[in-house]
Amino acid sequence: MSAVKEKKKKRGLVVLLDLDGTLHDSHGFWIAASRNAIKAMVENGFSVDEEKAFKRLKGIYSKNPYSNRHYNDLLRSFGFPEDPKIISAGIRAFHRTKEKKLRPYRDVAWFLEFLKKKQIPARIVTDGLPVKQWDKLHRLGLSRFFNKGDVFCTGARTTASEEIPREKNVVFYRRVFAALGVNPSNAIVVGDREESDVAPPKSLGATTVKVLRGKYAGEKTAADHAVNSFKQVSRIIKKEAVKRAGIEWGKKLKELEKSLRLGG
Numbered sequence: 001m002s003a004v005k006e007k008k009k010k011r012g013l014v015v016l017l018d019l020d021g022t023l024h025d026s027h028g029f030w031i032a033a034s035r036n037a038i039k040a041m042v043e044n045g046f047s048v049d050e051e052k053a054f055k056r057l058k059g060i061y062s063k064n065p066y067s068n069r070h071y072n073d074l075l076r077s078f079g080f081p082e083d084p085k086i087i088s089a090g091i092r093a094f095h096r097t098k099e100k101k102l103r104p105y106r107d108v109a110w111f112l113e114f115l116k117k118k119q120i121p122a123r124i125v126t127d128g129l130p131v132k133q134w135d136k137l138h139r140l141g142l143s144r145f146f147n148k149g150d151v152f153c154t155g156a157r158t159t160a161s162e163e164i165p166r167e168k169n170v171v172f173y174r175r176v177f178a179a180l181g182v183n184p185s186n187a188i189v190v191g192d193r194e195e196s197d198v199a200p201p202k203s204l205g206a207t208t209v210k211v212l213r214g215k216y217a218g219e220k221t222a223a224d225h226a227v228n229s230f231k232q233v234s235r236i237i238k239k240e241a242v243k244r245a246g247i248e249w250g251k252k253l254k255e256l257e258k259s260l261r262l263g264g
């Protein structure tokens with residue numbers, strides 16, 4: 001979007017959606033894919049207990065999710081030397097699971113159609129590298145709802161002139177709102193995680209919706225709304241749209257009254 005267009009803030013609502021854990025069960029997928037990877041590694045000579053290896057891998061992954069050496073580190077942690085045959089078998093099994101298990105939550109496509117019908121723009125705000133996140137959108141069958149500039153990723157490459165935050169913090173959301181040319185008060189942010197989807201946008205004045213699904217469903221939340229389905233999100237959006245239409249009408253009415261008084 002050009003700088004000229006950015007200057008004038010748009011008035012309508014915009015919906016910002018988290019991807020992992022919100023549009024699909026990323027945690028459930030990771031478990032299935034990692035178990036398949038370990039199974040394949042064991043079949044290829046990594047002679048360890050699968051359950052033990054899975055627990056170890058979870059620890060390695062949580063320390064550095066962006067690393068591309070998880071399986072190398074797993075082998076090393078069991079005292080195995082670097083072994084490309086074993087590692088590649090694990091990587092292949094992990095990727096093959098994507099074909100079978102990467103699916104959106106069942107009400108997501110319906111919800112995106114609803115937004116399209118209502119002409120409410122939807123954008124993705126997500127942790128991870130753009131190519132990887134787009135790959136997920138393709139596999140989930142959701143890429144048709146988004147264009148190139150609609151997906152905002154942390155961890156995108158740092159260029160000489162700008163540094164993109166590596167996490168979804170206040171700085172990151174400020175950048176997103178500026179790029180979209182919207183006031184945070186006109187944004188509805190939907191996500192599954194308090195620290196990245198609720199707290200930062202809420203502090204900037206956005207309406208926040210926490211989806212109670214997956215790993216973080218039990219977290220304490222300060223979100224404006226906590227929901228179990230996208231049907232509920234659609235109702236919140238309808239209400240917010242009505243509220244804004246009311247405010248706009250109120251403004252117009254006041255202007256009219258003022259002009260009438262001046263005229264009279």
Ligand SMILES: [Mg+2]
Nearest residue numbers: 018020021192
């Ligand atoms: Mg998430």
